[in-house]
Amino acid sequence: MSFDNLFNSITEWPGTYYYTTCWFEKLKDLLLIYTVLNYLILPLFHLIYGYGLFRTIQFGYNFLIKKGSILLFMIPSIKEKVNKEINDARITLEKDILIKSKNVNHSTIPLKGFSIDQVLNQLNDLDNLDSNHAIAWKDGKVSGAVYHGGDELINLQTEAIHKFAVSNQLHPDAFPGVRQMESEVVSMVLNLFNAPITGCGTTSSGGTESLLLACLAAREKARIEKGIVCPEIVAPKSIHAAVFKASKYFGMNLKLADLNPDTFTVDINHVKRLITNNTAIILGSAPNFPYGTIDNIPELSKLAIKYNIPLHVDCCLGSFVIAYYEKAMGKKLPIDFDFRVPGVTSISCDTHKYGFAPKGSSIIMYRSPELRKYQYYISSDWVGGLYGSPTLAGSRPGALTVGAWATMIYLGENGYIKEIKSILETAQILRHTVENEIPELDLIGDPLLSVISFKSDVINVHVLGDLLSKEYGWHLSSLQKPAALHLAVTRLTSKAIFELIGDLKNCIKECVAAVKADGKAIKSDTAQLYGVAGSLSTSGVVDQLVGCFLDVLYQNEKSNELMNE
Numbered sequence: 001m002s003f004d005n006l007f008n009s010i011t012e013w014p015g016t017y018y019y020t021t022c023w024f025e026k027l028k029d030l031l032l033i034y035t036v037l038n039y040l041i042l043p044l045f046h047l048i049y050g051y052g053l054f055r056t057i058q059f060g061y062n063f064l065i066k067k068g069s070i071l072l073f074m075i076p077s078i079k080e081k082v083n084k085e086i087n088d089a090r091i092t093l094e095k096d097i098l099i100k101s102k103n104v105n106h107s108t109i110p111l112k113g114f115s116i117d118q119v120l121n122q123l124n125d126l127d128n129l130d131s132n133h134a135i136a137w138k139d140g141k142v143s144g145a146v147y148h149g150g151d152e153l154i155n156l157q158t159e160a161i162h163k164f165a166v167s168n169q170l171h172p173d174a175f176p177g178v179r180q181m182e183s184e185v186v187s188m189v190l191n192l193f194n195a196p197i198t199g200c201g202t203t204s205s206g207g208t209e210s211l212l213l214a215c216l217a218a219r220e221k222a223r224i225e226k227g228i229v230c231p232e233i234v235a236p237k238s239i240h241a242a243v244f245k246a247s248k249y250f251g252m253n254l255k256l257a258d259l260n261p262d263t264f265t266v267d268i269n270h271v272k273r274l275i276t277n278n279t280a281i282i283l284g285s286a287p288n289f290p291y292g293t294i295d296n297i298p299e300l301s302k303l304a305i306k307y308n309i310p311l312h313v314d315c316c317l318g319s320f321v322i323a324y325y326e327k328a329m330g331k332k333l334p335i336d337f338d339f340r341v342p343g344v345t346s347i348s349c350d351t352h353k354y355g356f357a358p359k360g361s362s363i364i365m366y367r368s369p370e371l372r373k374y375q376y377y378i379s380s381d382w383v384g385g386l387y388g389s390p391t392l393a394g395s396r397p398g399a400l401t402v403g404a405w406a407t408m409i410y411l412g413e414n415g416y417i418k419e420i421k422s423i424l425e426t427a428q429i430l431r432h433t434v435e436n437e438i439p440e441l442d443l444i445g446d447p448l449l450s451v452i453s454f455k456s457d458v459i460n461v462h463v464l465g466d467l468l469s470k471e472y473g474w475h476l477s478s479l480q481k482p483a484a485l486h487l488a489v490t491r492l493t494s495k496a497i498f499e500l501i502g503d504l505k506n507c508i509k510e511c512v513a514a515v516k517a518d519g520k521a522i523k524s525d526t527a528q529l530y531g532v533a534g535s536l537s538t539s540g541v542v543d544q545l546v547g548c549f550l551d552v553l554y555q556n557e558k559s560n561e562l563m564n565e
């Protein structure tokens with residue numbers, strides 16, 4: 001339809017429109033139509049197409065309830081009650097978290113500096129803080145967290161960090177050795193993920209930064225190459241929270257795809273329905289954090305190629321475990337996940353997880369420099385001089401990259417394969433136990449790597465998690481929607497797996513007994529918290545609680561005084 005026709009048809013609309021020869025009015029009408037279509041009708045259409053009418057209405061309903069409950073919390077009597085609850089929770093949190101050394105107390109810089117011996121004494125004191133409370137990561141009782149923890153490796157890493165303590169990657173001229181090691185670390189990991197000859201990447205401070213960079217690069221590409229101004233991310237519901245963060249930081253609309261209820265991997269058909277002309281990036285995980293299941297990357301790749309959209313694979317957790325799976329287990333993974341899949345344009349790999357590097361180390365890889373350049377920040381008119389920075393941080397601690405480099409050449413392929421084989425075998429032991437020996441628990445999906453997660457229809461798994469923690473010192477991760485627990489097996493948990501299985505069975509007996517003896521419920525803060533979080537009308541309170549938790553982390557004598565005023 002030509003513009004003239006469009007105008008004519010508008011003027012024929014009954015009532016509201018009248019014919020005007022003023023081009024300005026016409027422009028205004030056109031703009032209004034464009035705006036309503038583009039920002040209201042089309043998104044609504046995509047929402048209904050993507051999620052169905054029923055769920056779209058449900059989204060609207062949930063949104064209203066959540067907003068409504070926030071309004072409700074503003075009513076003085078309710079506000080008072082909520083505040084009291086939060087203050088009570090804060091006191092409990094403070095008891096749990098604020099474990100302070102009796103001999104150390106600095107809220108201002110000491111006037112006269114301490115001697116080296118005094119400082120070292122204080123450090124010792126802080127290192128040994130309240131061993132009753134401190135989590136026994138050394139016994140392998142924590143899910144994930146410390147991925148290697150061998151003394152020899154820790155000593156080497158400490159030595160490496162010591163040597164390069166002052167280095168800064170922002171100044172490659174001053175630290176040429178660090179520049180070489182950084183490029184070698186990236187190259188080694190690119191090789192591990194079968195990058196083509198054009199493959200490239202950068203180091204980053206962790207999985208979160210790598211995912212932020214992947215989303216940022218995709219957004220800039222979409223903006224510059226396709227003129228997309230309202231960029232969207234399409235990702236499985238099980239994608240890591242860092243992608244939610246990217247969505248918030250970079251103003252990208254996050255569209256979550258459902259999981260197949262039996263495999264707990266992304267529903268490809270749903271992804272397809274969520275793709276629009278605004279989609280800037282599609283993501284999949286290999287594996288995801290909650291369930292350790294691997295999304296169908298080859299199918300996502302087909303969609304990515306068909307619609308010409310970048311595809312990022314989150315191998316942050318999979319890292320060297322998934323890369324060395326074939327060599328460690330002597331068989332291929334049933335699903336391809338790396339650059340050999342043609343539509344995969346970027347991959348993130350946390351060297352600080354199963355690469356066993358010191359914390360603060362991850363790699364973001366791209367199929368080619370054309371995509372990587374979009375994550376760069378370049379400013380050529382700053383009065384401080386020409387400025388270019390490859391990642392989110394400006395100054396970067398070279399020592400951490402050195403630590404990663406030293407770890408990789410120390411362990412070597414054989415070292416990695418040995419550790420990873422043991423981790424994979426341990427995870428399978430837990431998997432088979434949950435599947436075959438504990439009828440109360442349901443294994444989630446088909447976890448082939450290091451994370452095993454399970455739920456239950458018989459007992460409350462959050463109560464189970466609290467019991468395991470209180471009685472035996474285990475710290476599994478709590479998941480919600482559905483309520484579940486998971487263990488990310490590390491080199492340290494490998495040694496303790498049979499202990500865990502025994503403790504797990506004992507705690508389940510206790511839970512089952514409590515369920516049978518109706519009313520003798522076991523007190524569980526976690527179960528209570530997730531109960532509140534799961535309810536629409538009270539989830540706003542949990543947001544406040546989480547904020548409160550973050551506040552408490554930075555609490556000192558001064559903020560205490562403020563609170564009491």
Ligand SMILES: *Cc1c(COP(=O)(O)O)cnc(C)c1O
Pocket residue numbers: 206207208209211240242285287288289314315316317318350
């Ligand atoms: C840990 C993890 C991340 C984020 O890593 P951080 O290092 O904690 O920032 C991203 N994706 C997955 C699947 C992870 O397990």
Ligand SMILES: *[C@@H]1O[C@H](CO)[C@@H](O)[C@H](O)[C@H]1NC(C)=O
Pocket residue numbers: 105106107108557
């Ligand atoms: C810590 O120091 C502050 C003042 O700097 C003081 O008010 C407070 O009582 C001290 N706390 C302890 C536990 O010694």
Ligand SMILES: *[C@@H]1O[C@H](CO)[C@@H](O)[C@H](O)[C@H]1NC(C)=O
Pocket residue numbers: 275276277307
């Ligand atoms: C994007 O728009 C074009 C027409 O402008 C259409 O042919 C194409 O199917 C759209 N793509 C998607 C993913 O909706």
